[in-house]
Amino acid sequence: MIRVTFVAHDGTTREVAGEAGQSLMALAVATGTPGIDGDCGGSMACGTCHVVIAPEWQERVGPASEYEACLLEVTLDPGPNSRLGCQVVLSAALDGLVVHTPASQKV
Amino acid sequence: MNFRPDVHTIPPHVRPELVIDFDAMADQGMKVDLFKRLAEVRDGAPPIAWSPYNGGHWMLFREKDIQSALSDADHFTSAFMSLGSQERGGPAMIPLGMDPPAHTPWRMLVMKYFGPARIRELEGRIRQTAEKLIAPLAGQSECEFVRAVAEPMPISIFMALMGLPPEGFAEFRDLALTVVSASDTTGEASARIMQILGELIAARSAEPRDDLVSALLAEQVNGAPIGGAELMSICFVLFLGGLDTVTNAMTFGIRYLAMEPELQAQVRANPDRIPALVDQLLRRSAFVNVQRQIKQDTVFSGVEMKAGDAVWNMCWAGSNEPGGETEGPRHLAFGSGFHMCAGMHLARLELKVMYETWFRHVGQFALAPDPEPAMVGGQVMHIKRLKLNLQPAGEGAAA
Numbered sequence: 001m002i003r004v005t006f007v008a009h010d011g012t013t014r015e016v017a018g019e020a021g022q023s024l025m026a027l028a029v030a031t032g033t034p035g036i037d038g039d040c041g042g043s044m045a046c047g048t049c050h051v052v053i054a055p056e057w058q059e060r061v062g063p064a065s066e067y068e069a070c071l072l073e074v075t076l077d078p079g080p081n082s083r084l085g086c087q088v089v090l091s092a093a094l095d096g097l098v099v100h101t102p103a104s105q106k107v
Numbered sequence: 108m109n110f111r112p113d114v115h116t117i118p119p120h121v122r123p124e125l126v127i128d129f130d131a132m133a134d135q136g137m138k139v140d141l142f143k144r145l146a147e148v149r150d151g152a153p154p155i156a157w158s159p160y161n162g163g164h165w166m167l168f169r170e171k172d173i174q175s176a177l178s179d180a181d182h183f184t185s186a187f188m189s190l191g192s193q194e195r196g197g198p199a200m201i202p203l204g205m206d207p208p209a210h211t212p213w214r215m216l217v218m219k220y221f222g223p224a225r226i227r228e229l230e231g232r233i234r235q236t237a238e239k240l241i242a243p244l245a246g247q248s249e250c251e252f253v254r255a256v257a258e259p260m261p262i263s264i265f266m267a268l269m270g271l272p273p274e275g276f277a278e279f280r281d282l283a284l285t286v287v288s289a290s291d292t293t294g295e296a297s298a299r300i301m302q303i304l305g306e307l308i309a310a311r312s313a314e315p316r317d318d319l320v321s322a323l324l325a326e327q328v329n330g331a332p333i334g335g336a337e338l339m340s341i342c343f344v345l346f347l348g349g350l351d352t353v354t355n356a357m358t359f360g361i362r363y364l365a366m367e368p369e370l371q372a373q374v375r376a377n378p379d380r381i382p383a384l385v386d387q388l389l390r391r392s393a394f395v396n397v398q399r400q401i402k403q404d405t406v407f408s409g410v411e412m413k414a415g416d417a418v419w420n421m422c423w424a425g426s427n428e429p430g431g432e433t434e435g436p437r438h439l440a441f442g443s444g445f446h447m448c449a450g451m452h453l454a455r456l457e458l459k460v461m462y463e464t465w466f467r468h469v470g471q472f473a474l475a476p477d478p479e480p481a482m483v484g485g486q487v488m489h490i491k492r493l494k495l496n497l498q499p500a501g502e503g504a505a506a
Contacts, residue, residue: 029437037436037437038437039436039437039441039443039447039451040443040444040445040447041174041177041178041443041444042178043177043178043443043444043445043447044445045214045218045444045445045446045447045449046447046451047218047222047223048436067211067212067215070215070218070219071215071218071222073219073222073224074218074219074221074222074223074224074225075222075223075224076223076224076227078224105223106223106382106436106452106455107223107226107227107230107452107455107456107459
């Protein structure tokens with residue numbers, strides 16, 4: 001069990017538990033966590049699972065890949081800690097992870 | 108089943124109990140009400156069925172299976188789309204007819220211009236277009252919605268986005284309608300569209316402006332500038348993907364609203380509901396049956412499939428499973444997986460603005476009598492016309 005806290009744009013927090021190998025997007029969808037859409041199902045095609053990694057976790061989560069960065073660039077409010085939830089895979093090292101979800105994934 | 112073997116295709120690896128008597132192109136019931144008929148077919152069919160019509164093809168009816176198929180290019184390829192287009196004298200289909208990994212850099216190029224941040228910049232222009240088309244309906248007692256709004260709105264916006272001059276609207280609309288209607292003159296119309304796009308590309312190569320074609324000309328893919336043929340291919344795919352689909356989404360959505368006065372009243376009382384309404388109506392309208400081809404023999408969800416088999420992903424059925432979700436943004440109206448509609452953010456914004464503008468200018472509305480069936484099945488299911496009776500805004504509540 002890997003615990004993840006999602007912080008919504010209004011500050012509401014929600015802690016959920018996922019499995020190693022599961023993506024952050026899949027975890028959010030499976031637990032009905034609002035703020036992540038994940039329309040394309042994890043193919044890195046839509047950019048609707050944008051999350052912002054809490055600064056203290058950024059190093060352990062790591063940077064976005066080249067193509068992921070292309071998609072992040074055209075989300076609504078990308079920042080230096082932005083990742084696509086479908087590309088962040090849970091592992092024991094990420095137990096306790098904190099991520100922020102944006103106000104909207106869409107126009 | 109009483110299929111005539113000379114016209115119906117059932118290969119030996121297809122188990123007989125999976126074969127259903129349903130023609131996804133020309134079924135009579137679909138002409139009257141696509142969605143009622145699809146629900147009926149889905150309810151009576153195995154989750155994965157074989158239609159012996161139109162050359163014979165699989166049909167996937169379940170959301171889970173469709174999601175898997177559209178995320179699995181090793182078994183479900185899109186390459187046949189490019190080959191088919193080229194056989195008919197058209198361009199390759201970039202990025203639609205490509206599989207990963209070759210597909211990925213082209214997809215990212217397109218997404219760069221169709222992500223939410225870029226699409227938001229178009230909102231002012233979309234609002235102007237909607238206002239121009241819908242405001243004149245305010246005093247009318249009836250309209251044909253397809254001709255009045257659903258056709259011209261996406262065509263105008265596409266032309267502006269690409270950098271095509273607005274005075275070419277009438278010709279471009281007629282060409283677009285001919286191309287998507289798949290008639291005898293489709294080849295001719297496609298050739299003329301490619302000529303128009305070719306002239307546009309040449310003009311912007313010589314003198315760039317603030318439009319998509321100029322921007323794409325300055326881009327690189329795999330470390331090299333985009334060639335003329337590749338750019339033509341992208342523009343043609345944007346053209347094919349972005350016009351009739353938005354028309355259909357608008358028309359099916361307004362049709363549902365016309366049949367449901369209570370839903371209309373809820374939206375009128377609370378226009379903040381419109382973004383959620385967009386997805387609610389898209390789910391109920393999911394009109395694209397996304398096609399793939401089996402790339403290598405496989406057993407998919409317990410069903411044996413052979414390389415070369417055609418597959419139709421029945422996205423309406425998958426988006427509206429009995430007992431499934433009825434709200435929320437996750438449905439299959441834009442497909443799924445790595446080819447998920449690149450224009451979905453543009454489409455959602457066009458739909459949102461259209462509904463907002465519509466409810467501001469038009470009061471209660473209802474279907475007007477139309478003696479002829481207007482719906483058409485196929486890969487992109489559509490409705491040819493939508494006759495409406497309109498009441499002025501502000502009087503809907505009294506009706």
